[in-house]
Amino acid sequence: MKLTVVGGGSTYTPELIDGFARLRDTLPVRELVLVDPAADRLDLVGGLARRIFARQGHDGRIVTTSDLDAAVDGADAVLLQLRVGGQAARQQDETWPLECGCVGQETTGAGGLAKALRTVPVVLDIAERVRRANPDAWIIDFTNPVGIVTRALLRAGHRAVGLCNVAIGLQRKFAGLLGVAPADVHLDHVGLNHLTWETAVRLGGPEGADVLPRLLAEHGDAVAADLRLPRPLLDRLGAVPSYYLRYYYAHDEVVGELRTKPSRAAEVAEMERQLLRMYGDPALDEKPALLAERGGAYYSEAAVDLAAALLGGAGSPYQVVNTSNRGTLPFLPDDAVIEVPATVGGKGAAPLPVADVDPLYAGLMANVTAYEDLALDAALRGGRDRVFRALLAHPLVGQYGYAEQLTDLLVAHNREHLAWA
Template sequence: MKLTILGGGGFRVPLVYGALLTDRAEGRVTEVVLHDLDAGRLHAVARVLDEQVARVPDAPRVTATTDLDEALRGADFIFSAIRVGGLEGRANDERVALAEGVLGQETVGAGGIAYGLRTVPVAVDIARRVARLAPDAWLINFTNPAGLVTEAMSRHLGDRVIGICDSPVGLGRRIARVLGADPREAWIDYVGLNHLGWVRGLRVAGRDELPRLLADPDLLGSFEEGKLFGVDWLQSLGAIPNEYLHYYYFNREAVRAYQQAEKTRGAFLADQQAQFYAEMKRPDTAALTAWDRTRAEREATYMAENRETAGAGERDADDLSGGYEKVALALMRAIARDERTTLILNVRNQGTLSALDADAVIEVPCLVDANGAHPVAVSPLPEHATGLVCAVKGVEREVLAAAESGSRATAVKAFALHPLVDSVNVARKLVEGYTDVHPGLAYLK
């Protein structure tokens, strides 16, 4: 089975390959094609992968190419993890937004809109090529903003594109662990959009254990989200929000923390990864060791400003292992082998949430089999959550409309309608600022 990884020179590709190395069953991935626009980055990542397989017999064969069509032909699965504009683009997203006093995070608020506006045209081109060159392939999307990009691609690939994210997986794992339950045996009632969802229940052997957690302040305050949001607020919500909702519930504090930080997250990662890829140019570098060291620092500093604002302290060691690569592998296994499983995924709504239309991509538990991912029926969200979901989905639709039409006015509308952008005038300044620094937004007229 052939897996093509778009963004194959990306720093986290060894996580995906490491997960593939654990799969020894019949029907596994036997060929991996790395595609990237940067041949130097491809070479660096290929070196890490070579060291990963040093003691693994019959590992999947790895090739690399800068030719997209070549990479797509004959693929059974396509994993998309591209970053249009690179980390320099992410740093610019943050800088422009913070200059106007609004959030610049890569998937939330102004930064997420800017990232979406320059990513959607590229993602749509990829989707059209997949439809032409690999019509039977399944595309697994991890490109951010994941829900928005998945919806853009679904207009050309239908249900054969499925978005994944590690945030709901990590959240469910933490809740199960603090309740003394096995995450593999727990049903997680999670509903929302990508980076905008809530756990409303966690059932073990048919019993919802979440009320027990919410009623115990010591237990509730003992894990990441309890520290991040505070016990009182979680008890008021009656649910556990995705960590990214910290940007909404504590927006003023988050913006201030980012403005006061020595470096934004994007700038930090740009410097860190530039150092890693420069190190990888030296033939004597121990590639896997250098990658492991860089990854550990990257994970430990994740959402550092938010945790500092909340007084949440350092991340727990168990939360430093990521998880999206395990979701991707489980998804591929379920489809390729008809190994039925349940995963939280980004898929078309198909009537699951009554407040949204059938084509809106949402993030919910899905039953996965050889025919793809099927969203599970869920109870309606409370009004406060429904309002936020509908508002953000409305913004995503304006981003898609702007990307399709090239309308600058529609881009302004997308920014202005976002709950974390507080002025139409600010929206206009954001569009001006982003078009000045991003050549990829030159299509907006």
């Protein structure tokens, strides 16, 4: 089995390598190709990747290259984890929206739109090259904003599934609080990428008993602290929102915080400098503890599970993924990309039935889905007016004055990445 990681020079990659090494019985990778245009980073990450494989007794071959076409040739699955513009672009995404009093964040709001505009054309070009190399290859997308990127891939007819680590992170968190194995926890996880709620926590499988009321009663303070949301809000919702909902439920509070502290991008950039120094140490043969602070916890387990299921291996048949709605949520278009539990196999992901969704959540999902449709249109066809329309539709912007200013700022900060600008 050959797997290719596009963006293989990312500091995230050793997390993924560690998962491939530990879970080789689930996903028997014989050749793993890391492809990245940044040769210096790729050399460091590739060296550590080989040492991790060796330490854990994995005899698979690890190849590093900057040649995308050679990297995807014959690949059974291609994992996308790229960042167009690097951390410098992320720094901009997180700062210029604050000039208008709007959240600065790399996956939602105006910053998330900027990332989508930079990313979608690049991802679609990569996907076409994958299709030419092997039309049966699966594309697994980690690249944010996952919902919009996955929708672009599916609309273009690619064999693609999107993946995020929010659900698996909450599964692990809840399992620890409840004192059970993670595999025993099944989430009624519903929404869009980075806009999700856990409406039930079931033990034993999709039909198991819902222990969410018990979880909130016994551990609500700990869950609320992790989300940085008030405990009474969780009690009133009777659900656990993802931490990204804080941008909506506490928007002005978050803006105030972001204006008075270093950006997450700045923190990550410094962390990456430290990690790359560590990766260059020839004695290092395991992922360093610092990597856990980088983000992406458990994403290696989720990636292995998804790739194994898609490729006919031992992956779990039930996984939370990003895939086409296809009537699952009747208030959204069929081609909307939703994040829900699904059955996963060689034919792809099929969403499991979802209980009626509270209007409190359904309304916001519908609003953000409309924004994502407009954002994808702007990413595919370009134009200042399309950018404005997407921003005006976003619930974190919503006012025409802000949308006008943010459109100007977005174009000014991203001109080198926008072919039409």
